Amino acid sequence: MDASIPSGMKQNVKLARYTTYKIGGPARYFVAAKSEQEIAEAVLWAGKEGVPYFILGGGSNILVSDKGFDGLVIKIKNLKFEIKNFIVEAEAGVDLPFLVAETISHGLKGIEWASGIPGTFGGAIRGNAGAFGGEIKDILVSCRFLDEKGNVRTFSNKECGFSYRNSIFKQHPDYVILSATLAFEEGDKETLKKFSKDTMSYRAARHPLEYGSCGSIFKAIDVNDIRISNFEHYPRFRTSIKADPFPVVPAACFIDEAGLKGYRIGGAMVSGKHPNFFVNYKRARAEDVLMLINVARHRLIDTFGVMTEEEVQYVGF
Ligand SMILES: Cc1cc2nc3c(=O)[nH]c(=O)nc-3n(C[C@H](O)[C@H](O)[C@H](O)COP(=O)(O)OP(=O)(O)OC[C@H]3O[C@@H](n4cnc5c(N)ncnc54)[C@H](O)[C@@H]3O)c2cc1C
Incomplete structure (x- = not known):
């Protein structure tokens, strides 16, 4: 073990088990940071050693x-979570499915649309995760983060610059989301559970x-970016238009019409069930998935x- 490595930091840690793809x-270096302080220390260490993080x-x-x-790799594991009336304060490492289940069990309406989205609260903020007409931006009041100079700052919802699967945090990979405040409405527990x-x-x-x-794999496609001739040749594109979060055609429709359902490279496959999911069906390498993405x-x-x-x-390409 390298003497300059802080205690708790590991070396040569396989990342496949830390991803839902099970690839990588x-x-x-790898550290699980369980508090804001540990996150800040890890970022500081990387800066001092000239190591990308x-x-x-x-x-x-x-x-x-x-x-x-x-x-x-700094694995975000700060897990503080608090509900005060209709306000929720959660740290970035909180599991999103846990946050969804807890708020529902308190009869709080606002994030039930995220049922079934894996990952952490911080990851969901960064990508403005969304589904079934809801997005993180709809309930986020403010977000605390570590900036590129190591200062803890707070952005209001507006300052987070949210748009479709996008936020200011995506534009600034140096920003580390630490925690955020969400505002909910009163809901009926049983309706939310259902x-x-x-x-x-x-x-x-x-x-x-x-x-x-x-x-x-791909974002949905803005109807304004689709040629009229496509709508004429493929009537399905018109009937598949969704107004979520603005008029789009799901990428899955295009991948399906292109005949790519079930297409395989190595251990990666375009799912037959949902053609915008490129799955690891048999010990896929990242290279297999990447080639499949390029083909599509x-x-x-x-x-x-x-x-x-x-x-x-x-990551790491
Ligand atoms: C089966 C399945 C279904 C899904 N369905 C949906 C869906 O319906 N809607 C949807 O939007 N997404 C969906 N996703 C994608 C994914 O779950 C979300 O994008 C999720 O919010 C990512 O969070 P994560 O913690 O896993 O992020 P990661 O995958 O760990 O990271 C994603 C990016 O966010 C960054 N990041 C993570 N945490 C922080 C932080 N604290 N500060 C700064 N940057 C950070 C990472 O550096 C990385 O660039 C789905 C995924 C799967 C596997």
């Missing part, structure tokens, strides 16, 4: 390279949850003239 090589939440929106990450259960059943029926994945991207450009943007975040 080792982190050169990566902030890891629940690993449910990332594809980690087979070579791993040649730097420090909604949550139905949402999970919907997901189980339509998503390939039996395989490792990172959820949707080019097929969508060639067939429909449609440009796609990944939701998945790449």
Whole structure:
């Protein structure tokens, strides 16, 4: 063990087990930071040693390279969580499914749409996670974070710059989300529980949850970016338009029409159940998934003239 490594920090830690894809090589350094102070210390250590760092939440929106990450992975594990009337204060490492279940059990309405989204609260804020017409931005009051100089700052909802699967934190990878405050409305506990259960059943029926994945690979496509001729040739595109969070056609429709359902490279496969999920069906390498993404991207450009943007975040490539 290198003498300059702080206690609690490990070396050569396989990242596959920290991701929902179950893919990825080792982190050169790895630390699980259980408090704001430990997060700040880890960031400071990386800066002092000139080592790049990566902030890891629940690993449910990332594809980690087979070579791993040649730097420090800081696994966010600060877990304080408090409900005061209709206000919730939660630290970034809190498990999102736990936050959803706890607020529902207190009859708080506002995040029930997130039932079944894996990962941490911090990861959900960074990507402005959303589903079934809801987004994190709808209930977030303010967010505390560590800036690039190591200062703890607070942004209001507006300052977080939320948009579709986007926030200021995505634009500033140096910012580390520490905690946030959410405001809820009063809801009926039983109605919320039923909604949550139905949402999970919907997901189980339509998503390939039996395989490792990172959820949707591509963002949905803005109808304004789709050629009129596509709507004429493929009537399904028009009937699939969803106003969530603005008029879009799900990327899955394009991938399906392009004939890619079930397409495989190595151990990675375009799901037959939900074609925007590229699953790890058999010991896939990151390289397999990456090639599959590139095939799909080019097929969508060639067939429909449609440009796609990944939701998945790449680590160590
Ligand atoms: C089966 C399945 C279904 C899904 N369904 C949905 C869905 O319906 N809607 C949706 O929006 N997403 C969905 N996702 C994607 C994913 O769960 C979300 O994007 C989730 O919010 C990511 O959180 P995470 O903690 O796992 O982030 P990670 O995957 O760990 O990280 C993602 C990015 O966020 C950064 N990050 C994480 N924590 C912090 C922090 N504290 N500060 C700064 N940066 C941070 C990381 O550095 C990384 O760049 C799904 C994924 C799966 C596997």
